[in-house]
Amino acid sequence: MDDCIFCKIVKGEIPAFKVYEDEQVFAFADINPINRGHTLIIPKKHAENIWEMSEEDMQAVHRAAKKVARAIEKALHPEGIACMQLNGKAVNQVVMHYHYHLIPKSADEPEMALTRWELKPGDMDQIKEISEKIAAALS
Ligand code: AMP
Ligand code: ZN
Numbered sequence: 001m002d003d004c005i006f007c008k009i010v011k012g013e014i015p016a017f018k019v020y021e022d023e024q025v026f027a028f029a030d031i032n033p034i035n036r037g038h039t040l041i042i043p044k045k046h047a048e049n050i051w052e053m054s055e056e057d058m059q060a061v062h063r064a065a066k067k068v069a070r071a072i073e074k075a076l077h078p079e080g081i082a083c084m085q086l087n088g089k090a091v092n093q094v095v096m097h098y099h100y101h102l103i104p105k106s107a108d109e110p111e112m113a114l115t116r117w118e119l120k121p122g123d124m125d126q127i128k129e130i131s132e133k134i135a136a137a138l139s
Helices: 005-010 055-076 122-139
Strands: 018-020 025-029 039-043 080-082 100-107
Touching: 005 025, 005 039, 005 055, 018 055, 025 055, 039 055, 055 100
Parallel strands: none
Antiparallel strands: 018 025, 025 039, 039 100, 080 100
């Protein structure tokens, strides 16, 4: 995609701090890091979101995520790593090229809002009904 910033990174048309690359994926530092070591994994082939991603690229991104997460663990010794991926403007996807965030959190870094939500018991009848609706849509 010509006007996609992440496609331009894949093609080397704009700079990036590369962490990892293979035939299908590219991993690089997020330039607005939530924490130290915040890394993005993207498919080289443009796909906007989870619905557009091919099975092969989905597997490749997640295989690479495991590899990079292991490297982050070894290099930075974080307390944990949040894995996050946004689909659609409603959930604040800003760059419309699929990207998987790896966000480590070290001991001296503050709690992240995205990993802290209040647990409130839901309506079990509604949960059941919605789960059945999703399950039915799978067949
Ligand atoms: P989102 O679409 O909300 O999941 O997040 C897009 C992410 O891409 C943000 O965390 C940005 O900081 C990051 N980002 C945008 N442009 C670049 C770039 N040129 N290099 C590295 N990261 C970028
Ligand atoms: Zn793209």
